[in-house]
Structures are given as C-alpha cells and as structure tokens.
Amino acid sequence: MMDATIRNHWFLDPGPLSSWIDRFADELAAQRYTPLTIEGYTASARHFAAWLGRAGISIDVIDGDVVRRFAEHRCRCPGGRQWLRISPKYSRRAGRFVVFLQEAGVACPPPKIASPYPLLDGYQSWLHIHRGLSERTIARHLRDLHKLLPELGTATLDYDAALIRSVVREWRERTGPADLRTITSALRSYLRYLAGAGLCRPNLDHAIPPVLQWRLSSLPRYLAAADVERVIASCDQLARGCLRDRAILLLLARLGLRAGDVACLRLDDIEWTSGMLRLSGKARRQVRLPLPQDVGDALLAYIEQERPCVPEEAVFLTMIAPYRSFAQSSHVSTIVALALKRAGISDPPSSGACLLRHSAATSMLRSGATLEAIGTVLRHRSLDMTAHYAKVDIAMLEQVAQPWPGELPC
Template sequence: MDANNRNHWFLDPGPLSSWIDQFAADLAAQRYTPLTIEGYTASARHFAAWLGSAGIAIDDIGDDVVRRFAEHRCRCPGGRRWLRVSPKYSRRAGRFVVFLQRKGVARPSVKVASSYPLLDDYRNWLRIHRGLSERTIARHLRHLHKLLPELGTATHDYDAALVRNVVREWRERTGPADLRTITSTLRSYLRFLAGAGLCRPNLDHAIPPVVQWRLSSLPRYLAAADLERVVASCDQLTRGRLRDRAILLLLARLGLRAGDVAGLRLSDLDWTSGMLRLSGKARRQVRLPLPQDVGDAILAYIELERPRVDQEAVFLMMVAPYRSFSQSSHVSTIVALALKRAGISDAPSTGASLLRHSAATSMLRSGATLEAVGTVLRHRSLDMTAHYAKVDIAMLEQIAQPWPGELAC
C-alpha cells in the first residue's frame, strides 16, 4: 500500500467524505491539475479528520476553526508529528471551508459591522452616479478609513477649520503624490455628504490645492525599433506567447490603458466591422478601429491558446483556475517582463503606460494631428495630448502661440 492510500486509511474524514469528493470535482472543473487537486483534498481530509478528533461539529465550522487547525500541535493518524500546520496547508483547508460555505454545509462568514456605515452608501454613489471602477472605489475607501478617525462621524459638525486641519496633518505625514489622491477622495466624500444633506454645502472648497506643475516633464516612451523588439520578445515564451503578444500590440498600437486591457470582454470585439468597444474612465464608451495586426494577434490567441472556459474576459490567467486579471497591474507586469526579455534595461519606466506614451508619440511623428491622437487616447482635454508634442521641436509649432509683444502696464 502506497503512502497516499495509507493516509486515506488513517485519516477518516467522517461525514465530510462525500463533500471532499465534490470538492475535488469542483477543482477539476476549474482545470486544476490532478497533482494540485490531490494537494487540496489531502488538506481537506486532514482538516475533516481533525474536526472529528477535536469534537467540532460541521455546524460549528466558523472563521476561527481554520485558525485553530493551523495552530494545532499535529499528532493526527498517519505518522504526523508537526509543531504546527504550514501556511500553505492551512490555506488549502480554508479553501475547503469556503467550498462548504458556498454549498450551505458550513455556516457563512460573519460580517463585522462597519464602524462607518455611511461608507456603504458612499460606495454605491461612486459606482452608480460617478461611474468609477471597483479598483478606484476601493482606493477611495482605503483613504477614507485613514481620514475618518480624525474627521469623526458627526458629519453635521464638519466645518472648514476641521477639514483644513485634517489636510494639514496629512501634509506632514505623506508626499505630494499621495496627498493629491487623499485630498481628491476627501473632496468627493464631502460632495456626497452635501448632496445627501448630511453636512453643510461647499466644504470641498475648504480643501487647499496641492501645488503641482501639470505636464511639466517629458513623456516617457520607447523608440519604434525598441517597441518592435518588445513585441517580438513574446516568441521566446513557451506558455502565454500569443496572449502576451496580443496584449502588447493593443497597448502599442491603440495606446490602451492597463485597465482597458484587463477589462476587455469578448462582446467588445466586433469582428464584422473591425471595431473595438471600450468603457474607459467614468464608464465613457467609445469605439476604436481594430488594426489588422492587432486583430490577427487577438484572434490567434482566442483560437489557439485561450483556455476553453466559461469566462467573458478576453485575457485570462494561464494557470488554473482560468480567470480574468484581478488587477490591471498584471498587464504592467507583462510589459515589464517583455522589456526584460528584449534586453531593454534603460527603459524610462516599465509599466503599461510606457507603451501608451510610445503609441501617442509614434502617431504624432507619423503625421497624425493632435485631435486625432487625443481621440484615440480618449483624452478629455487637448492639453493632455499636446504633452506628447514636446518630444519633437518641430511639432511644437502646432501648439505654439504667437508672442503677444510688450504689453502696457
């Protein structure tokens, strides 16, 4: 009898045995490998056997039970002599508990009441009325959890002096970049409160501006030859080659943001008209023409490499469970790895925005107008697009204003 079968014999999962089998089937449906499934079911079997030895009923499985399992001094059957369970092992047992909760076998996790119940309404306001992405909403909430202990919950007592004092204190704690996002969040929250009649109006005007020189630096971009080397570096991959190539071409040809790529859906691709539908900032929807090489790359990925799973997202992770990118930073990681493969060690930056800047610069140098480039990049203001004209002195003539001469005092 091999070690695997001995463990199955000594570790009696009791009434959870059938649920462990269903857990394994659920993992298999998500395309986990047999070896990974065996690791999960071994943890689940150990957890179930420990429940029996500890006298814990299935109905009593709660959030603290997995922690107790992770900390127990293991003397379970099968020759185990562990001082404590490894973090990876306990996480797999926790995954089994989540499965049981989803099936209604274990009681659901208890949600701790928020100390700031108004934040639930604020979250819905940002989502419905402001059209912000979930990632941006989460950032606003993180900032507010830092600010509210100082602001307090008595919103009707808020005044200009309190708001300024909070901003002044945070100016001492953080840098200009973080302070800009914090003050932006605070303005948004005060507007929400004022609109709901929960604080006096116009308090957002009491927040002092954070001084910055907008668009003062040169745009960071890659030369055309380096850009092609980055795209060609995907040929070095054995797994994810077609996916990464399609992503890099979307960034380099259309100047998409990382969030645009991560959020792209199969329904956004109109193959008949050769158009791409995007939902950008504030959920503004636009349609862009799909270049031939980009369309070919996406189609090759979908037909030859994309996992056959019921997922609407175009780009998926390459390991099970096959799901969409949880964060847009995954797209920037793909860019950073491509730069490394291409041998470009002096790139001005390593994120997805580098290829967006490169696309804008390339379009301007190819003769495209500022208005055309701004349309492709979906800029709200032409001033943002004019930022890219600084990389070529000749192009500055398009935005330079005549010298007004000497003005009378």
C-alpha cells in the same frame, strides 16, 4: 507513493465530509487544476475533516478560528504523522476547503462585520451609480477616507472649514505630495456627497487647500519604434502565454489602451465583422476604435489556440488554474515589464503599460497625425492632455523657439 496515499486515506477518516471532499475535487478539476494539485488540496481537506472528528467539532461551527486551531495543533493524527506545526500552505488549502463548504451552505458563512462608518455605504453606491467610477477607484477612495474619518469624526453636520483644513494640514506632514493629492481628492468627493444629501454644510470641498504641482511639466516617457517592435517580438521566447502576451502588447502599442482597458476587455467587445473594438473607459464612457489587422490576427490566434476553454467573459485569462480574469490591471503592467526585460531594454523610461501608450501617441505624432486625432484614439477629455505629446516634436519646437537675446543693454 501510491501505497502511502492509500494508507493515509485509510487512517484519516473524514467522516460525514467524505462526499463533500469528492465534490471539492470535482470543482477543482472543473477549474483545470492538475491532478497533483487536486491531490494536495484533497489531502489537506481529508486531514482537516479527520481532525474535526477527533476534536469533537461539528460542521456547523466551522469558521476561520477553527482553521487557525487546525494550523496550530501538534499533529498526532493517524497515518504516521509527527508534525509540530502544520505548514502555512497546508493550512491555506484546508481554508480553501472551508470556503467551499461555506459556499455550498454546509458550513456557516463568515459573519459580516459592521462598518464603523455607515455613511460610507451610501457614498460607495453614489460613486458607482452617479459618478461611474471603477471598483478599484472606489476602493481607493474608501481606503483614504478610513484614514481621515477618525480625525474628522462622524458628526458631519458639525464639519466646518477650519476642521477640514486642520485635518489636511496634519496629513500634509505625514505623507508626500502624490499621496496627499489622492487623499484630498477622496475628501472633496466625500464632502460633495454629504452636501448633496444634506448631511453637511454646502461648499466645504472648497475649503480643502490645493496640492501644488507643475501640471504636465515632464516630457512623455516613450520608447523608439524599433524598441517597441523588439518588445513585441520578445514574446516568441515564451513557451507558455506567448500568444496572450503578444496580443496584449499589440493592443497597448497600436491603440494606446490603458492597462485597465485590456484587463476589462470582454469577448463581445470585439466586433469581428466590422473590425471594431468597443471599449468602456473612465466614467463608463464607451467608444469604438478600429481594430488594426495585426492586432486582430494576434487576438484571433490567442483565442483559438491558447485561451483556456472556460466559461469566462474576459478575453485575457491567467495561464495557471484556476483560469480567471486578471484581478488587477497591474498584471498587464507586469507583462510589459517582463517583455522589456526579455527584449534586453535594461533602462526604460518606465516599466508599466503607460510606456507603450505614450510610445503609441509619440509615434502617431511623428507620423503626421494631428493632436485632435491622437486625443480621439487615446480618449482624452481635454486637448491640453494630448498637447503634452507635442513636446517630443523637436523639429516643430525649433521652428517656434525664439533665440536667446543674450545681454541686453541697460
């Protein structure tokens, strides 16, 4: 194998990119990639660099189209290759090398594509600065508005109630109630921004018809306390990531955190001396919660024994190089779903992080905690939201329920 590697290195001349391939390998090593993976990346980069020389393509014109041409070329490059087509994985690794060159300033950065809706740039800044929304929520609003704006048009001063209602009615026929609620929420927000900036008539957001729903009509979905402990104990079955997953599950089950809270947790948010946890919730609302002993012990064990030593501020990182924070909060829900499967809970009410959040609230209620205390821990803005959990207190409901009157005389 080593002889073949040396032979391929000899036949594939990367030319002026040779030193940059070495730097590329150093960067991958700094991100804790394994030597075998690094060799795969550098082999693709070396092949790509040699193909550039044979095709007469200069470094300063490398872009995504050049990588596509490399992926589609019928390979007759030196080293005994007789490939009809480059594999997708191989070409993706070459594309990663191109990104490295662009970040280093060797290759030209990809051109910025002008947005067809320039007003959305100001709207995005408004959501971030004045509304305090997360990047994920902002991205969802922008995605929904890109669906609506082709029908609304860009002449915002001409918007009227009839146009707004017409667009919403049309989308009601295309999608379900859940999606329609998110779309109309984004549209209301956008119209308020435009009205505040003097770009459309005021109060057009009131022209959007409501999407009817029974608010909090269902019972909370939760696990029994014994099942929650089985889910946490299932982490002992893991050979890799055991301590990380255990700490995440304890944060969800003991403090009722949201998936986004766990994904965004930073090392300096843990106040070890005072035993407190600092959280930045929705709309950048910061709170401090007491850190239970078992949760603190699990966090300390993960940070000291399992967390990779990389310059990342996030507490929880991926277990495969490159070690980085979770790209999406849904990764936390995936950890919960896998733990449910390991624990043998085959038919849970749900499989996301909210299941443990609801279970924590239900457990606190049955232990005698007041709705105000539960709402404080869960960081609810309204007590009506916390009152949702009162439905699971069957004993209390039996005391206030009225007997069925039966048939009443006329």
